[in-house]
Amino acid sequence: MNQSARKQILAVIAGALAAPAFAQIPDVVSAFDANTRSMASAGAFNNTNANANSAGSNPAGLGYVSSAQLSFTFRNLPTSVQRLNGSFQNPTLTGDTGFGKRAITSFAYATPISGGTLGFSYEVNGFLDNRRFGTQLADGLVRVDNYTERLRYQADLFTVSYGRSRGFNSFGFGLVVANAYVSNQRNLTLIDPNNGNNLGNQTTDVSGNAVGVGAVIGFQSTPESSPNTTYGISLRTPITLNSNATTAGYFDRIPGQLSLGFASRVDNRGSEDFLVYGFGADYFFGGQENKVIGRENAISLNGGLEYTIHRFNAQWPLRLGFGVRPNGGNGFDGRNLVTFGFGYRPNNQKYTIDFSLAKPTNGGPVDLGLGITYSVGKSN
């Protein structure tokens, strides 16, 4: 092989390591709705809720949790597939998204303690499972055949939080431990286009877990002068990952998140039915653009409403939402969502069932989620 060809081979390999030069991976790396109630209203009430899930989203909400409760969500983790045609370095792409595997993406437990409420939360913070295929991809002196690549990422956040209310305000803080898993498996064959000779196969298999620690703080207020309105704000620090020598080039820091939320309630005077509508904004910052899974600063916007009907000895919350989710890094595509969900809360029972679905406006299958919340023990 001449030197020029060798250089081309190296360029292909380097190209395979570079960040994808296209924007068709729907981005759920940062703005991922892990719990079903959040999912149904596009995350609009994440900062103004007061339930066990507040341990991770806004610990201030824990200050109003007056009885022990646990909840979990079972939902899909969407995948994507990209097919390359033409040039390997600058391919023409066609893609699909998939429903993906199902998993418990959120688990939370909160219990009142003296002076406040302690909460524990596990949630999937971000997810990526992208497969790429292509063959006979020309690139100068060489041709790439039988190219397959699978890039996976999942960040799980474990948060222990404490929230405390004082009248119309509540405050909370927590410690966040992140576990991030990155995996990249790639196979390709280099062919001399002139004679069809196999110039070599390349296989890459990189994976690893990384751990990092961060913090979260939050504040909620339902002003006495405006009792039907709640404001919330929370801040989670960026989390730098450690012990990830093999995968640091892919992903090394979970972006921080500054979130604002607003919710307002309208009671139906003639019945117990009521409407809550809310808006939220999430600013993701502190990520690293120069990684394979790069993260730029980005803002997500969420709007949702929840109308609760009291019938048949139960409460039936109906939820709608819309989430504006721009891409958070090079090679990703935004994933705006229209969401819907409903819940079932029988009166005088300890459990609540929530169901949600989210439809990406760019196309692709609907995300589905099922959540259960259960009250345990007596109120404080």
Place this chain on the structure above:
Amino acid sequence: MKGLKLIGALTLLLLTATSWAQSWAEEYDAALSAAARGEWSAAREKFLAAAALRPEDQSEATRLPGPVTERRNWRNGAPYSPNFGAAYAAYKAALSEGDDATREGLLKTAALELSTLISKGQRSNETFFILNQIYIVLQDTAMQREVEEQFKNGEVKWRVDTAFLSPEESAAIRAFSGQPDPNQNQNQNQSAGVTTTDVNANNQGGTTTAPANPASRVQIVPTKFALVIGNAQTRLSEGKVDFAEADALLIRDSLVQHAGYDEANVEVVTNATAEQIRTRAAALAERMGDDATLFVFFSGNGFNIDGRDFIAGVDTGSATDTSSMIGKVELLQPFIRKGARIFSFYQVARPKINGRFFGSEVPIVGAISQMNGTIEGQTVTGIPGTGGQVNGLFARSIASVLRNLRSNAVPISEFGWMVFNDMRGGRVGVSGLGGAQTPTLPTVRNLPAEASF
């Protein structure tokens, strides 16, 4: 690291922020706990402490601070009633107070506080009921009448916290206000119709349908006895109480079915002479133990002669012939000697004769309550019920209230008020005749106001 430092600083700042504490809720909870333990002085103190922090009672639910997404009500929407609670606690403390002056002071304080609540528009069934109880204990009939008038003149819509009321009081208030008892058996008036034979004082057999479904009866208390007398027959030229015998049977059935009396402990005497009544009473007293409760009901003719009340026998031909009558105190004497707690009810016309009327005599010795079916100077009235059976208004109301209460521990004060209201206002399952007949409220001697039969 910078982010962690920032968060640490913010945490410290917010933790040291001044707080708005729900200490009124803590004081109120402490009051409820004290009330549950029967520590009424402590309960009053805590209710007043809660009122100092949050002054006004509130009928509606108290919304707790919190996000609009998860609205919370204090104590599941219970009313906030520290002022009512404080007054009620004073009333309860008074009932167990030994010193007369202190007791009276507490009662008057409670009455004043409850009256203040009513004047502020906080008109609840509970407030009126307790206020009336206070005036019963104070034996202030004028104020009782005033409370009754206030009660009738205006809507009663205010809700108070009832968590600290006794079950008997709650039941009495429900019946008094016409509210359904959530625990009431809907089929309580049905019986299997087993026929038994009841022998009256003249050994004349009669049959009646006794309650025959033991499963629907209130649990029997073996120390409860009853002497039920109905003299429909008389040799008097006027004032015959035609329904007296029917009343006796109605009262018997009500006691057995709804008030926890064993049939074997209920002595029914109908159309009897004074001697027969005397004999049956003595026999009943003989069967009683030392710590018994006695329910006495008499329907028939009675007179007050020289300050003493007399019950007429069927052979009484004159209103002054005491030889054919039995004195009221004499009738109760065997039971007084046994130390029984006596609850007596007289459905007797009370015309003034020579300036006197039946029911004037209040026994001094013995633990006795006494209630008359009509006020001084008035007669007694019977009305037909379903099936055409005529019963006296007083007997009907007694039966109706017992049926609604369904308790083997009927507090005399509440019971008296309920019968009064039933006869006057027709609230408790009976379409009363309003002003046709007005009973007196129980006069209690040597018995606590909360005594029960």
